[in-house]
Amino acid sequence: MKKLLLVVAALVLVFGLGACSKVDEYEIAMITDSGGIDDESFNQGTWEGIVEFAEDNDLTYKYYKPLEVSDAAYLDTIALAIEGGAKIVVTPGYLFETSIYEAQDLYPDVYFVLIDGVPHEPWDDDTAFNTADNTLPILFNEHEAGFLAGYAAVIDGYRNLGFTGGMAVPAVVKFGVGFIAGAYYAAAKLDVDIVFGDDTYHYFGDFAPSDNFKNMASSWYTTGTEIIFSAAGGAGASVMAAAADNSAMMIGVDIDQADQSDTVLTSAMKQLGNAVQQALQAYIDGDFVGGAASFKGASNDGVALPMDTSRFATFSVAQYDAIYALLVDGTVVVPADYATLVTFLDDATLDYPSQAEVEGTTE
Amino acid sequence: MEYIIEMLNITKEFPGIKANDNVTLQLKKGEIHALLGENGAGKSTLMSVLFGLYRQEEGIIKVRGEEVVIDSPNDANDYGIGMVHQHFKLVHNFSVVENIVLGFEDTQYGFMKYEEATEKIAALSEKYKLKVNPKELISNISVGMQQRVEILKMLYRDAEILIFDEPTAVLTPQEITELMSIMKDLASEGKSIILITHKLKEIKEVADRCSVLRKGKYIGTVDVKTTSVEKMAEMMVGREVSFVVNKVDSKPTNTVLEVNDLSVYNHRLAKDVVTDVSFEVKAGEILCIAGIEGNGQTQLIEAITGLRNPSKGKIVLNSEDITHCTVRNRNLAGVSHIPEDRHKHGLVLDYSLEQNLIIQTYFDKKFQSRGFIKFDAMRDNAVTLIEKFDIRSGKGATTSARSMSGGNQQKVIVAREIDRDTDLLIAVQPTRGLDVGAIEYIHKQLIAQRDAGKAVLLVSLELEEVMNVSDRIIVMYEGEVVGEFDPKVVTENELGLYMAGSKRSDQ
Amino acid sequence: MVEKIKNYFITNYLGISTGFSLFLFIFIIPQLFEDSDLIISLIRGIIFSIVVGYLVYKFLLFRRNNPNFVPSESKLVVDAGGSLVAIIVGLLFGLLLMLLVNPGQAFYGFSIILRGGLNRNFKSLGDMIFFSVPIILTGLSVAFAFRTGLFNIGATGQLTMGAFVAVFIGVEWGALGEIHPLLHWGTALLFAMIAGGLFGAIPGLLKAYRNVNEVVASIMLNYVAMYLNTMLIVAYIYNRDYARALDIEETAITPIMNLDLIFPGSAINGGIVVAVIVVIILHIILNKTTFGYELKAVGFNRNASKYAGMNSKRNIVYAMMISGAVAGLAGGLMFLVAGKHLKPENILIPEGFTGIAISLLGLSSPIGVLLAGLFYGSLQQGGYYLQLLNFTPEIIDIIIAVIIYASALGLVLQKFVKMILKRKFLEKEDGEPQDLAVEGSDE
Numbered sequence A: 001m002k003k004l005l006l007v008v009a010a011l012v013l014v015f016g017l018g019a020c021s022k023v024d025e026y027e028i029a030m031i032t033d034s035g036g037i038d039d040e041s042f043n044q045g046t047w048e049g050i051v052e053f054a055e056d057n058d059l060t061y062k063y064y065k066p067l068e069v070s071d072a073a074y075l076d077t078i079a080l081a082i083e084g085g086a087k088i089v090v091t092p093g094y095l096f097e098t099s100i101y102e103a104q105d106l107y108p109d110v111y112f113v114l115i116d117g118v119p120h121e122p123w124d125d126d127t128a129f130n131t132a133d134n135t136l137p138i139l140f141n142e143h144e145a146g147f148l149a150g151y152a153a154v155i156d157g158y159r160n161l162g163f164t165g166g167m168a169v170p171a172v173v174k175f176g177v178g179f180i181a182g183a184y185y186a187a188a189k190l191d192v193d194i195v196f197g198d199d200t201y202h203y204f205g206d207f208a209p210s211d212n213f214k215n216m217a218s219s220w221y222t223t224g225t226e227i228i229f230s231a232a233g234g235a236g237a238s239v240m241a242a243a244a245d246n247s248a249m250m251i252g253v254d255i256d257q258a259d260q261s262d263t264v265l266t267s268a269m270k271q272l273g274n275a276v277q278q279a280l281q282a283y284i285d286g287d288f289v290g291g292a293a294s295f296k297g298a299s300n301d302g303v304a305l306p307m308d309t310s311r312f313a314t315f316s317v318a319q320y321d322a323i324y325a326l327l328v329d330g331t332v333v334v335p336a337d338y339a340t341l342v343t344f345l346d347d348a349t350l351d352y353p354s355q356a357e358v359e360g361t362t363e
Numbered sequence B: 001m002e003y004i005i006e007m008l009n010i011t012k013e014f015p016g017i018k019a020n021d022n023v024t025l026q027l028k029k030g031e032i033h034a035l036l037g038e039n040g041a042g043k044s045t046l047m048s049v050l051f052g053l054y055r056q057e058e059g060i061i062k063v064r065g066e067e068v069v070i071d072s073p074n075d076a077n078d079y080g081i082g083m084v085h086q087h088f089k090l091v092h093n094f095s096v097v098e099n100i101v102l103g104f105e106d107t108q109y110g111f112m113k114y115e116e117a118t119e120k121i122a123a124l125s126e127k128y129k130l131k132v133n134p135k136e137l138i139s140n141i142s143v144g145m146q147q148r149v150e151i152l153k154m155l156y157r158d159a160e161i162l163i164f165d166e167p168t169a170v171l172t173p174q175e176i177t178e179l180m181s182i183m184k185d186l187a188s189e190g191k192s193i194i195l196i197t198h199k200l201k202e203i204k205e206v207a208d209r210c211s212v213l214r215k216g217k218y219i220g221t222v223d224v225k226t227t228s229v230e231k232m233a234e235m236m237v238g239r240e241v242s243f244v245v246n247k248v249d250s251k252p253t254n255t256v257l258e259v260n261d262l263s264v265y266n267h268r269l270a271k272d273v274v275t276d277v278s279f280e281v282k283a284g285e286i287l288c289i290a291g292i293e294g295n296g297q298t299q300l301i302e303a304i305t306g307l308r309n310p311s312k313g314k315i316v317l318n319s320e321d322i323t324h325c326t327v328r329n330r331n332l333a334g335v336s337h338i339p340e341d342r343h344k345h346g347l348v349l350d351y352s353l354e355q356n357l358i359i360q361t362y363f364d365k366k367f368q369s370r371g372f373i374k375f376d377a378m379r380d381n382a383v384t385l386i387e388k389f390d391i392r393s394g395k396g397a398t399t400s401a402r403s404m405s406g407g408n409q410q411k412v413i414v415a416r417e418i419d420r421d422t423d424l425l426i427a428v429q430p431t432r433g434l435d436v437g438a439i440e441y442i443h444k445q446l447i448a449q450r451d452a453g454k455a456v457l458l459v460s461l462e463l464e465e466v467m468n469v470s471d472r473i474i475v476m477y478e479g480e481v482v483g484e485f486d487p488k489v490v491t492e493n494e495l496g497l498y499m500a501g502s503k504r505s506d507q
Numbered sequence C: 001m002v003e004k005i006k007n008y009f010i011t012n013y014l015g016i017s018t019g020f021s022l023f024l025f026i027f028i029i030p031q032l033f034e035d036s037d038l039i040i041s042l043i044r045g046i047i048f049s050i051v052v053g054y055l056v057y058k059f060l061l062f063r064r065n066n067p068n069f070v071p072s073e074s075k076l077v078v079d080a081g082g083s084l085v086a087i088i089v090g091l092l093f094g095l096l097l098m099l100l101v102n103p104g105q106a107f108y109g110f111s112i113i114l115r116g117g118l119n120r121n122f123k124s125l126g127d128m129i130f131f132s133v134p135i136i137l138t139g140l141s142v143a144f145a146f147r148t149g150l151f152n153i154g155a156t157g158q159l160t161m162g163a164f165v166a167v168f169i170g171v172e173w174g175a176l177g178e179i180h181p182l183l184h185w186g187t188a189l190l191f192a193m194i195a196g197g198l199f200g201a202i203p204g205l206l207k208a209y210r211n212v213n214e215v216v217a218s219i220m221l222n223y224v225a226m227y228l229n230t231m232l233i234v235a236y237i238y239n240r241d242y243a244r245a246l247d248i249e250e251t252a253i254t255p256i257m258n259l260d261l262i263f264p265g266s267a268i269n270g271g272i273v274v275a276v277i278v279v280i281i282l283h284i285i286l287n288k289t290t291f292g293y294e295l296k297a298v299g300f301n302r303n304a305s306k307y308a309g310m311n312s313k314r315n316i317v318y319a320m321m322i323s324g325a326v327a328g329l330a331g332g333l334m335f336l337v338a339g340k341h342l343k344p345e346n347i348l349i350p351e352g353f354t355g356i357a358i359s360l361l362g363l364s365s366p367i368g369v370l371l372a373g374l375f376y377g378s379l380q381q382g383g384y385y386l387q388l389l390n391f392t393p394e395i396i397d398i399i400i401a402v403i404i405y406a407s408a409l410g411l412v413l414q415k416f417v418k419m420i421l422k423r424k425f426l427e428k429e430d431g432e433p434q435d436l437a438v439e440g441s442d443e
Ligand SMILES: Nc1ncnc2c1ncn2[C@@H]1O[C@H](COP(=O)(O)OP(=O)(O)OP(=O)(O)O)[C@@H](O)[C@H]1O
Pocket: B014, B015, B017, B019, B037, B038, B039, B040, B041, B042, B043, B044, B045, B046, B086, B392, B393, B394, B403, B404, B405, B406, B407, B408, B433, C433, C434, C435, C437, C438, C439
């Protein structure tokens, strides 16, 4: 009998206690994608923007983690965030495209900010895009960021360049195309020859660090490559390690990676924080405009090199501002794909990476 | 102060059985006190209570006149009680020293003080003439030596009261003689000893007094000098036991097992451990392989039963060459085998008694249909054998083999193998650890098998058994057969000389 | 006779009435106040009540048939009790951690974790079941091998191979779906099992015929599977735009089997049905068949099984193969889900390792593993809803991990703790059987 009472007491405790406790609400919510909050990439960049904005404006904020990487789990976590009081949900990464596609209609009163993707139906084929009015997809002109990095490197005196990507997904390819464009643009301007061809253009096939990647980067460095731009997320760490071993330099990606290694010359940044903050600002001002993607490039402060933390020898802030201005006013239109790259460079004698290599169709 | 240990009115119950029922045991200082009882009478249990492994439900324990509570072997240690278990508890790939200090490590700044320990052990070994090399690995020393390590372990912990649970069951006759004198030395040094054994001769030789248990109950304590062996046996079993094995002469007929020039190579020792052994066993006879432990008998039997590959030679069963058959096929062809090591080979300790009883026959139509075990048939089989062989345990057929007393575990194996009713029965030390009553029974069974026209191959270390049961004897020494004898003609002495290698007859 | 009827009545009546009252209290009465679908609630309630009623009935029947049953003498009860104690210890560890990081909400948070799969009633219950399916299966995989004395650390690799093959068929063999919708899914699953089984057989063969330690071999094979998986995805079913495998055809998606009626709004699918069938099959194999008898004998004592003429080599291979097949099945079910994708990542899939803890906790028995897996799923749900409080997901992950591993570890430590506790009071209280028998030392 005693035992029975104990069981009943325990049940009451478990099921009764919770019911009336008050739970805090969080107005701004972010859902993490496959990585953690400190992934030194999308999650982190976005989150830092949110934290800064929310602190400044005295708003409540929180991030949620899905139980797994799947459309259903993402959608469920969005629901959880809304249950937790979210009025605006920020989702970093294209993996959220399909879940936002559903969520935007399920929760018409909630605003969604989808970074680096556009909501569309599940299923690869018959892909139907639809961006509701309460959803703002934010896309970046990666090619512009890549361009800035390539330009700065060559101006700063590097002549022997390399590029490593995580996988040949569109965003990464755009970084590569822009990087090639920037480097050869600067070379033409300085009238110097640079070495940057197929041999030093490669996709790892993975975004996680590995010794293989480090070895590959090392072999590039030992055969003369002076700097490698690594648009490979976490795998960039392998390139940093290789650079450190060879006293060489590399260029980081997405966010400012200067504090990760002394070998980071600069980073081709997407201004995730800025972009999110712009959206949040619109939200609190009551003029959140969804329905169509917003492109963040040089013209709206969406890409940048972190000049404060860069380790350039000669490339100055003035030079940076000058090239940036050219991008902003459209004097220089950075190519976003290989075909436009070819017309942009317009010089068949140059030995820049081939189409197959850049589009990752060699494997 | 008269008694160093008093266990008064101890009761200890296991599920389904009172292992000790109001048992009293009083041990005088400096005496060797024998504890006698049938298999499963509760001897090991009583000692486990004293050693702190079990807690009694009723009764008290007094050490040196004071009532104490012994909750763990560590407590037992503190009261100066040490125990050598029926099955040793040594770590095989540790050295002697490491085993001895295990759980009693003397450390300095976190480092083991091996040197001192080694010295102390060497000194103790010297003092009691144990001849143990402290640096040797356990896996490299004989069973007898391992036992001495267990003794050293107790002495190292300054034990005053030494418990030996069936120490002689695994020893060769020579080792037994040596152990007896070691025990006498220990007693004369003032140590008090409790000795569990089924061998009345040993009790007669070393013990001062003897307490008898029967089915968990205390029967009485007698003075060994003035009590006959027969009387003690009767107290223990509750009836008269006959020590002579009655049998008619054998009438061997056709050859069942034929072993030709069999050799077994040992890769670790890089030599043959069985060399060119040939013999045959006929239906209706008991052939005994005698010899001191470690002279190749184990390997020879393993080769015959298929547990080991011979390097050379031929094994023929009922004129069928089985040299390269699997164990399963040999079993089916008619080999039963009571193995030497009941825990290693004979039983799956985590299986129940009934499961253990069908270990070679589970796939038989009798116990299986379409891949499913017939649980009823399994149960019936167990119930029959338990009844027939008087296997005692707490929960009958469902008792886990692990919880059974050593002797009853042996009976399970014997029952199973005899029941298989095959042409050839190989029995390696079948009576190891059995009480006199059970031994008598097993011997009768072996002879009954013989009389029923089976061929019996017996391996035994005990001369008495060899002489009493067998119809023909061959002696093995260093892997070779050194002689063949008729038990009615040869003397124990003569056999002993052959077994020790000081004599050999060239065939 | 009268006695018999009375007994019969009592057991049945009690069982039925318990089920019925639960049905009333939990399913009907709330419906009078909420305006959700009464029919669905009825169906759900009936099923649930029948299950509970049946269990109560079974229990009472058992009590009646075994009037002298003393729980403390049953190995099952004692062992399960051990698991329970371990879980409680694990939970307390979790609570302690929560008190450290967020004392204000620790108790409320703890109640959320305890409520686990019941946090959102049938939705979270369905989610809990959905997420526990792979864990149950990997747990079964490890447990089955373990019963044969083998430590299959390679469940991850086998799962990965199964997952790849299933997804490959799911992507490529759409034509099967045109013949019959279930054929496509079934084939994908079947081949996932075969792939996992073959991959599991490798360490089995190495162990049996080359005496290579299966732990080492299967760890290595985990990496082989991981890299192979990456390579094969990129080569055959790569969705370049998303850096992951292509979507599987609709016909290869695990059918829901109407379970959404009982668990509306949840992610549940027919995976649990497969898992339960596997539990039953493995339970029968292990406990009722000669094959299982052999496998366990080999597991308990290889020497004795050899002595008994069992072909321990063959058994080792079979056991590893079955173990691998079950892990492969886990992989298949994990990824034959809409909106979930295999990625060419060089990461070992963690479910394989969680399976080890679950197998420990479930005492390596299929039914135990089923329960332990559901427990894990429940914890996971609890942790998920804990996000509504002021706990960061990282801390929650740690809390859940602590609970699971403290529980599993607790079981291992229990042997030692038992030795101490038992002599202090357990022994006196109920005279439980001792497994540290004097005669007990194996080998
Ligand atoms: N741990 C245990 N659990 C259940 N029953 C046990 C346990 N240990 C011993 N028993 C039972 O208690 C009884 C006494 O066993 P014990 O080992 O003390 O006998 P024994 O006198 O030493 O016999 P033997 O000469 O065969 O070694 C046996 O019936 C045995 O089955």
